[in-house]
Amino acid sequence: MYLHRYCHVGLLGVALFVTGCEQSVTFSPEAGDEKRYWIYTASQDAEEGDIQYHLNSLLHYKMDSVGDIIQLQVIPEHLDLSLGNGDRTLNSATSNARNLQVFQSGFDLEVDKKSGTLLSLTGQDADAWSRHVEYFGENHPLLNMLRHQVSVPALNTSISTKVGDKISLPQFLGLPATLTVTQITTETLHATVEGKTNNRQLHGQLTLARENGWIESVYAVISKEQNASDFIAIQSTSNPQHISDPVPYFFHPQELWQTLSPILSSDPSGTPPVPHVMAKDDVFAYESGMLASGIPPYLSATLVHNLGQAPHSGHITLTDFRVRNEAGDDLGLPFLAPTNYHYFNDNKNSENAVLLMGWDHRETLEKTRSATATAHYYPDTLTSYTVQWREGEPQTFTLGDMTLNVTPYPQRQGEYHLSYNHGSSKNLLDTIDGLKGDIGITTLSAGPDWLTDSARDWLAWAGDPAQAIASTDMKLTEESDSVTFYVKARETNPLYSQTVTFLPKHLYEASATLPPITGNGPYNQPEPSEAEEDETEAHREILTERYAVTPFADITIDRSHPSAAMISLPMGWSSVCQAEVINDVEINHNGLIWQGHSKGPFPTDAFQLMTEDGIKQHFYDLTVETRLTCEGSPQWQTIPNVTNQTYPWLMDLSQLASITEDQPISALFKAYRFSGHDGDLLWALDRKGESIQHFDHPLSTILYDGKYLKFSGNIIEVSQLQATGEPQEKTWVTTFPPLPKG
Structure with missing residues (x-):
C-alpha cells in the first residue's frame, strides 16, 4: 500500500x-x-x-x-x-x-x-x-x-x-x-x-x-x-493560502562550481550597473495571462511582460487567486499561491504555480473559465562597495549587513573561494570592478558538512535564511588594489499591484491580440520521453536554421541509392532553380522528368527523377543528361515597414507579396524569414498556439482572424528571398548500372 x-x-x-x-x-x-x-x-x-x-x-x-x-x-x-x-x-x-x-x-x-x-x-x-x-x-x-x-x-x-x-x-x-x-x-x-x-x-x-x-x-x-x-x-500558518513553498530544490554544487563564466565589469565610464525598474504599463502590458493545467492539483498562471531588450530585474508574486465560471462568479475554491519569488524567465514571462487545496473539487473545477489574482511587482535595488584588495591573502569585507569571506586556494595562483551570509533577500553580483577572470555559479547551503549536497541545498532554500551560506569560486587573471563589489537586494514592498485575469490555455492561445508564451510549459508536467526530446530538438534546430545560402557549386545529384537520383536543393535555391532532362529518354513510352518533391520548409527541397506518369523512380542500364538552371543567386533582403507596431508578434499576410492563403504553409518559409531580437529566427504558430506540424496544409488553416499569422515572438525584421546576379546553370550525366543478375 x-x-x-x-x-x-x-x-x-x-x-x-x-x-x-x-x-x-x-x-x-x-x-x-x-x-x-x-x-x-x-x-x-x-x-x-x-x-x-x-x-x-x-x-x-x-x-x-x-x-x-x-x-x-x-x-x-x-x-x-x-x-x-x-x-x-x-x-x-x-x-x-x-x-x-x-x-x-x-x-x-x-x-x-x-x-x-x-x-x-x-x-x-x-x-x-x-x-x-x-x-x-x-x-x-x-x-x-x-x-x-x-x-x-x-x-x-x-x-x-x-x-x-x-x-x-x-x-x-x-x-x-x-x-x-x-x-x-x-x-x-x-x-x-x-x-x-x-x-x-x-x-x-x-x-x-x-x-x-x-x-x-x-x-x-x-x-x-x-x-x-x-x-x-x-x-x-495563520493563513494556509499564503506560505513559502517548502518543496526542495535539489542542486549539485560540486558540478555547478565547475561551470565558470567571465566576470562582468560595470560601464567603462565608471557608471555602476543599475537594475532596470519596469514601468507599470510594461509589467501589466496585456489584458490577460494564461492559465494552464499541470499534474493535478497544480495550475500554472503565467503573465507576459513587455520587457523588450532591457535587463529584467525584480520579481512577481500573486495573492488572492480565484477561479471563476463563465458568468465571472467566484467558484470558491481554495488555492495556495506560494509567496516564493517568481523571477522573469528567459522568455520574459513570470510563471506562478498555484495549488488547489481541499477535498474533491473535480466537478467544480470543470466549471473554470477564467481566474483572477492580485499581482505584485517588486523591483531590485543595487548597492556598490569599494574595498582594498590584497592579492593572495585571506580577506573579510563588510558589504552593508553582508559579510564576504575571501579565501585563496593553496598553491593555486589567482584562485579564490568566496562565501557570504545569504540572508533572505541579497545576492552578490558577478559584476566586479577591479578583477578580471572567471567566476562560478553561486550555490546555497546550510547545515553540517556531513549532510549531502542536496540536503544542504534544501535546508538553505526551505529553512532559516539566516543560516544559509552562499558560495562560489573565482579564477583570476588580473587583480587590482581597489575592487568594487555590487550587492543586489529584493525590495520588501511591492512597487506596483494590480488585479490580473488569466484565461484557460486554449482561449489564450486562440487570441490574436495576446502575445505568445513559448518555452513555458505547465508546472510540474511529466518529463518528455527520450524520443520526444529528440524530436523537439530536431524541430528546434530546423526552425532556428539561419537560412545560410549554400554556394551554387556545391549543389550535386544525390546517388546514395544506385538505381535512383535526387537533386537536394539547400535553403534558398529551391525558389530560383529548375531541373530538366535534356537527352531523349523514354521508358514504356513515358519520358523522364525531374519532379519537385518537398521535404518540408527547412532546410532543403528536392527534385526526384521519375517517369512522367510518376510510376517509375528506379532505373537500370540507362544514361540521363540533366540541366539545372537558376535565375540567379538567392539572397535575403530586408523588407521595410511591414511589422505590426501594436501586436509585434502578428504578420498581416497581405503584406507578403506573392503569398496567398491557399498556398501551402511551406511556401511561406521558402520565400520569407522572420527574425526576433538578436536575429533569432521565429516560427509561425497554429491556431492552438503550437508549433506547426503539417507544412503541406494551406496557410488559411493557421490564420488568426482570417488574415494574421501569429509567431513565436516579436517580429523585428522580415526578409524575402530574391534572385540576384546573372543566371547560372550546370549539367550532369548520370549512368545507372544494369539490373543485377540472380
Whole structure:
C-alpha cells in the first residue's frame, strides 16, 4: 500500500509538546485553541538523487480539553502524495472523496500531557472508521503508522531560554537527539537538533513560540544509509493560502562550481550597473495571462511582460487567486499561491504555480473559465562597495549587513573561494570592478558538512535564511588594489499591484491580440520521453536554421541509392532553380522528368527523377543528361515597414507579396524569414498556439482572424528571398548500372 510504503516520515505530524518552568518555553494549550500546519515530507534516492516520494499536507489541530490528558482533534484539510516516477497516487483536491472519507473527517486523539504519549486515535466519522477498521483490521500498518506519527513529535522536556543550552531528547522524529538553543527573540526560541543512531543521522532547525510553546517551524534532514535522505518541513500558518513553498530544490554544487563564466565589469565610464525598474504599463502590458493545467492539483498562471531588450530585474508574486465560471462568479475554491519569488524567465514571462487545496473539487473545477489574482511587482535595488584588495591573502569585507569571506586556494595562483551570509533577500553580483577572470555559479547551503549536497541545498532554500551560506569560486587573471563589489537586494514592498485575469490555455492561445508564451510549459508536467526530446530538438534546430545560402557549386545529384537520383536543393535555391532532362529518354513510352518533391520548409527541397506518369523512380542500364538552371543567386533582403507596431508578434499576410492563403504553409518559409531580437529566427504558430506540424496544409488553416499569422515572438525584421546576379546553370550525366543478375 502506497501510504504505508512511502510515508515513513509522517502523514499526521503534530505540534511539539513542550513543558517546563519559569524562564523556559512552556507548552500551555487551552481548550478551544486551534493551530494549522503545512507539513512536507520527502525521501531522496541515494544512487540517482531523485525524489522517491513527497507528501504535502495541511493539518488543523483543535484542543477540546486540557488536563493530565489532552483531548484534541486533528483534521487533514489537504493531502497530496506524489511518487518519484511522476504518478500522483493520492490528492485530496482531485480524488474521489468517498475513498478518503476517513481522512477528510479527521481524528480524535488523546495524548498524555506529561509524556506526550498517544493514548488513543479514532476516526470522527464513525461509519467510515468502522468500515476502515473492519476492512484492514485494528493493527493495519496504516493505523499503526498514524498512531506512531501523531505521538512522535512530543517533547516533555523543559526548553531553556538561554542561548547555548543543550537538552537531551529521548526522541525527536524517531531518533534520540540533542537540542541546542541558538537564538532568543521576544517572540520565538530558535534551536538546532542533532541526533544519531547506527544507520541514521539527523540535523534540524526548530522554532517555538515563547508565549505558548507551540511549534512555529521545523526543517529537518535525516541522512540514511548510502547517502539517501528524508526531508521534513513543518510550518505553522495563520493563513494556509499564503506560505513559502517548502518543496526542495535539489542542486549539485560540486558540478555547478565547475561551470565558470567571465566576470562582468560595470560601464567603462565608471557608471555602476543599475537594475532596470519596469514601468507599470510594461509589467501589466496585456489584458490577460494564461492559465494552464499541470499534474493535478497544480495550475500554472503565467503573465507576459513587455520587457523588450532591457535587463529584467525584480520579481512577481500573486495573492488572492480565484477561479471563476463563465458568468465571472467566484467558484470558491481554495488555492495556495506560494509567496516564493517568481523571477522573469528567459522568455520574459513570470510563471506562478498555484495549488488547489481541499477535498474533491473535480466537478467544480470543470466549471473554470477564467481566474483572477492580485499581482505584485517588486523591483531590485543595487548597492556598490569599494574595498582594498590584497592579492593572495585571506580577506573579510563588510558589504552593508553582508559579510564576504575571501579565501585563496593553496598553491593555486589567482584562485579564490568566496562565501557570504545569504540572508533572505541579497545576492552578490558577478559584476566586479577591479578583477578580471572567471567566476562560478553561486550555490546555497546550510547545515553540517556531513549532510549531502542536496540536503544542504534544501535546508538553505526551505529553512532559516539566516543560516544559509552562499558560495562560489573565482579564477583570476588580473587583480587590482581597489575592487568594487555590487550587492543586489529584493525590495520588501511591492512597487506596483494590480488585479490580473488569466484565461484557460486554449482561449489564450486562440487570441490574436495576446502575445505568445513559448518555452513555458505547465508546472510540474511529466518529463518528455527520450524520443520526444529528440524530436523537439530536431524541430528546434530546423526552425532556428539561419537560412545560410549554400554556394551554387556545391549543389550535386544525390546517388546514395544506385538505381535512383535526387537533386537536394539547400535553403534558398529551391525558389530560383529548375531541373530538366535534356537527352531523349523514354521508358514504356513515358519520358523522364525531374519532379519537385518537398521535404518540408527547412532546410532543403528536392527534385526526384521519375517517369512522367510518376510510376517509375528506379532505373537500370540507362544514361540521363540533366540541366539545372537558376535565375540567379538567392539572397535575403530586408523588407521595410511591414511589422505590426501594436501586436509585434502578428504578420498581416497581405503584406507578403506573392503569398496567398491557399498556398501551402511551406511556401511561406521558402520565400520569407522572420527574425526576433538578436536575429533569432521565429516560427509561425497554429491556431492552438503550437508549433506547426503539417507544412503541406494551406496557410488559411493557421490564420488568426482570417488574415494574421501569429509567431513565436516579436517580429523585428522580415526578409524575402530574391534572385540576384546573372543566371547560372550546370549539367550532369548520370549512368545507372544494369539490373543485377540472380
